[in-house]
Amino acid sequence: MKANTKLFVVAGLLLALALALFVSPFADSDPDGLGKVAEEQGFSGAEQEHDLGDGPVADYEVDGVDDDRMSTGVAGVIGVLVTFGLGMGAFALLRTLRRAPEDEPTADARAG
């Protein structure tokens, strides 16, 4: 990775973390488009309890953090970091897929 690309990724990640920590607690808490349509059209009652509804970070609220806004912000930070880690992992794996020997031996030799 070129140094300035690394810088770009770090800066972007910091921005995402800042949005999650400081802005998401102030997001509109009304139901989203689908939720509202479900209420109005009369199928919101069909919604079942989420299997992870009692989980430690369910509904973007972290167990043990009492302040609502802080709880949402911390949940956002956890989510951003987990997503970043999982995404980086997935795309690192993807690169190994491309470098499989049968694909392009020359690319491997050159990169080696």
Next chain:
Amino acid sequence: MHIPDGFIDGPTSLGAAGMAAAGLGVSVRRAADALDDRRAPLAGLVAAFVFAVQMLNFPVASGTSGHLLGAVLAAVLVGPWAAVICIAVVLLVQALFADGGLTALGLNVLNMGLVAGLGGYVVFLVARRLRPRTKAGVVAASAVAAGLSVVLAAVAFVVEYAIGGTVDLSLGAVLGAMVGVHVLIGIGEAVITAMTVSAVLAVRPDLVHGAADLLPVPEVRPALAR
């Protein structure tokens, strides 16, 4: 837009999960071939950024909110196939936060990843041809594609509801309501996508997949840097 468990019946959810898995498989193969080394770390960042911005619900009408879907944003930045993977990762993590049902994960990947991402990217390509080959043209095409992608995903939900909705309703009414509210959310999607794409174009135009043809030098970069 995240479908919870219970809205769509089991068989339909299972069918959607199969389609989502197949689409994700194709995306993985295509992205492995298409994604260059510089954009691979960017794809991880795009997933994290989309997760963060999806938390930022904005008001669209009385008592209704919307948030960025991010599929077209991801597709313009890292390419449509990598975008599908980004959105799938985001949806998987969101399911841990009880956002979007576990049995509905396939439906959500299908609607927000494949339909919005790939469908939206087709709109982007068409819109780019109708606009000048400039950065402004890329931003305008991104905005139009992003807005329409939300409506496409909403229509996909209605199709799924028609096949396996658990409550018997007038489909026309559901379609009208879904499209109506998601046109409004699509405007927000267009604005946020245009702002983000133009910010990245200003700083690092070489990192924008959807603007690769605007670069002065043709992009032939074998795997030198690792």
